Amino acid sequence: MSHISVQNLSKVYPVAVKEPGMQGTIAHFFKRTYREIHAVQDVTFDIAPGEVVGFLGANGAGKTTTLKMLTGLIHPSSGEVRVAGAVPFKRDTAFLKQITLVMGQKQQLIWDLPAMDSLRINGAVYGLSDRTLDQRVGELAEMLGLSRQLTQPVRKLSLGERMKAELLAALLHRPQVLFLDEPTLGLDVNAQVAVRDFLREYNQRYQATVLLTSHYMADITALCDRVLMIHQGQLIYDGSLDGLVEKFAPCREVKVEFGQPYAMEQLKRYADVQSVVGNIASFLVQPEMLTQTVSKILAELEVVDLSITDPPIEAVIGQVFQAGVV
Numbered sequence: 001m002s003h004i005s006v007q008n009l010s011k012v013y014p015v016a017v018k019e020p021g022m023q024g025t026i027a028h029f030f031k032r033t034y035r036e037i038h039a040v041q042d043v044t045f046d047i048a049p050g051e052v053v054g055f056l057g058a059n060g061a062g063k064t065t066t067l068k069m070l071t072g073l074i075h076p077s078s079g080e081v082r083v084a085g086a087v088p089f090k091r092d093t094a095f096l097k098q099i100t101l102v103m104g105q106k107q108q109l110i111w112d113l114p115a116m117d118s119l120r121i122n123g124a125v126y127g128l129s130d131r132t133l134d135q136r137v138g139e140l141a142e143m144l145g146l147s148r149q150l151t152q153p154v155r156k157l158s159l160g161e162r163m164k165a166e167l168l169a170a171l172l173h174r175p176q177v178l179f180l181d182e183p184t185l186g187l188d189v190n191a192q193v194a195v196r197d198f199l200r201e202y203n204q205r206y207q208a209t210v211l212l213t214s215h216y217m218a219d220i221t222a223l224c225d226r227v228l229m230i231h232q233g234q235l236i237y238d239g240s241l242d243g244l245v246e247k248f249a250p251c252r253e254v255k256v257e258f259g260q261p262y263a264m265e266q267l268k269r270y271a272d273v274q275s276v277v278g279n280i281a282s283f284l285v286q287p288e289m290l291t292q293t294v295s296k297i298l299a300e301l302e303v304v305d306l307s308i309t310d311p312p313i314e315a316v317i318g319q320v321f322q323a324g325v326v
């Protein structure tokens with residue numbers, strides 16, 4: 001049984017076209033012409049209860065439009081959506097109690113008030129008793145590592161603390177389906193890790209289903225076994241993260257700090273050199289050559305430090321787009 005079921009989902013936005021200049025404005029006033037933007041085209045997928053799925057795509061690919069249709073904020077042009085057994089656009093109370101939407105760049109907490117005041121308002125909206133509210137705030141605050149921050153005006157919180165408080169507010173009604181649009185946007189590395197850890201724990205504790213968009217590869221690798229990739233409104237990949245990375249990001253980046261400078265010609269003997277800045281060189285290495293290449297570099301050159309990383313998610317996405325439809 002799926003928790004999120006999407007069948008041939010499409011969204012077309014009609015956009016008024018206006019010629020530039022005064023003449024264009026006058027013409028536009030009397031007769032409007034429209035062009036269509038196919039933001040989401042014929043997308044189909046199913047997500048089972050408890051799954052954590054990454055939703056990837058470049059800017060403008062159609063992720064937010066899809067999330068808005070899944071949460072009932074906008075009506076699909078065609079296709080069918082069911083989330084937790086309901087049709088989102090009907091916005092039934094029972095449905096709204098099952099879901100939450102967190103957008104990294106939007107906030108629901110009231111800026112000048114302590115977060116706790118906003119939480120009480122949310123509690124009342126969801127019909128929670130004072131006891132349940134206090135118990136849930138206590139539980140979530142502990143998981144998020146928040147305490148005194150909840151009684152300070154939101155504007156005085158750091159970005160990371162604010163995001164944690166936003167998550168607390170969004171999860172107070174204990175939703176079973178979480179739609180998260182860039183929840184770690186702009187956070188420093190520590191706060192990103194804290195938010196990720198929290199989401200993992202929430203998913204495990206409450207078996208919640210999560211659909212997550214992020215431009216940070218670390219969010220996706222830490223949380224998602226499965227990814228959906230959308231390009232120009234079309235779903236072009238639905239499968240494991242490993243499969244995606246193996247298929248479209250065949251290289252790993254090996255960064256080495258040497259004890260002395262080496263000539264480019266010498267470094268090229270080991271692997272493709274991406275860059276050299278002072279004593280630090282970056283190589284692109286095929287996974288099957290990784291052990292051999294790293295061993296050779298360590299054995300033959302004077303190495304101070306070495307790290308191996310996946311290419312950034314943007315690079316993977318870029319590769320998929322170059323490859324076209326999967």
Ligand SMILES: Nc1ncnc2c1ncn2[C@@H]1O[C@H](COP(=O)(O)OP(=O)(O)OP(=O)(O)O)[C@@H](O)[C@H]1O
Binds near residue numbers: 015039057059061065
């Ligand atoms: N209200 C709207 N009216 C017209 N076009 C829109 C509207 N909202 C989105 N679009 C267009 O639909 C396409 C998909 O936008 P969407 O916001 O879903 O992308 P996204 O994948 O979420 O991008 P980002 O990562 O930048 O948030 C884009 O071309 C965008 O310009």
